[in-house]
Amino acid sequence: MTISTPDNNIKSRIAGAVYGQAIGDALGMPSELWPRERVKSFFGEITDFLDGPAENNAACYFKKGEFTDDTSMALAVADAVIERKGDIDPVLIGQNILAWAYRIDAFNKNILGPTSKVALNAIKEGIPVSELPNNGMTNGAAMRIAPVASMLSTACVDHFIEDVFQLSSATHKSDVALAGAVAVAWSVARAIDGISWEAIKAELPEIAEKAQKRNITTFSASMARRIELGFDLVKNSNGDEDASEKVYHILGTGTGVIESVPAALAMVELAETDPNRCALLCANLGGDTDTIGAMATAICGAIRGVEAFKPYYMDTINERNDLNLDRYVDLLEQLRIQRGE
Secondary structure, rough: OOOOOHHHHHHHHHHHHHHHHHHHHHHHHOOEEHHHHHHHHOOOHHHHHOOOOOOOOOOOOOOOOOOOOHHHHHHHHHHHHHOOOOOOHHHHHHHHHHHHHOOHHHHHOOOOOOOHHHHHHHHHHHOOHHOOOOOOEEEEHHOOOOOHHHHOOOOOOOHHHHHHHHHHHOOOOOHHHHHOOOOOHHHHHHOOOOOOOHHHHHHHHHHHHHOOOOOOOOOOHHHHHHHHHHHHHHHHHHHHHHHHHHHHHHHHHOOOOHHHHHHHHHHHHHHHOOOHHHHHHHHHOOOOOHHHHHHHHHHHHHHHHHHHHHHHHHHHHHHOOOOHHHHHHHHHHHHHHHOOO
């Protein structure tokens, strides 16, 4: 399909974010939560979708081309905003995520992150979402924000941050979790606006700092400074291997949002926004590869548009997960128009 009109360009970028989320997640699934050295010794190099190895107690539940909890939760959030016709209802978001967790027996598998598990158990017990502290510092909010970020307006930073907080609050309310989710969401939303990656990079530290200072709840390091560090590491590296080593060993690639979000943004920079290259770089990185891959590849997809992806990647995602992501693209585009974004 040839993209030529402005509206089609926007739709292409929304599709790029949605498909990028799922493709980066599924390619990174087999190596998730393994050290970089084990990824290298076991796989050599990941160059395609693979089954989750039996030896990996997080990935062993998934087959080739299947995405993980990152994208499943992202679609649960999208379903909630679609059902509410663009309004953000944290209670429904929490209920949707809990329903998904029950469907796949997530509480008895090594799938849920620690913060999400605590929050979902509280929701199970009938505690209102508004009363949950949810002060965890993991990446559950950031990992699922990219698809719904496509409907958010960047016209007012304060409103944007509040929208992301409401989208995150069913499971994550801490200052640093919000800063990470805002950084990913802003990258996607600005890309869909047609803003260049160079311009987005320049905006990210300020927007992340503003989000982190909205309501200080932790003693976390600065998300803004960590994002800057990630970009500097890539800039001062000699090729993909050197940069990946520095991101892994210096920036960190763990499940903490203060590591994984700056790492994802650094991988966008390293891949020069090429979503196919980015997904594979993330899959081979080590650490929280599926989550870093989901965030980074969604951003690349929003920048480059869906035509940048290998058709094989997109076909595999829809076939292996028994869904049609184009439906979400259409509905999220409608919500963007309806909300006047």
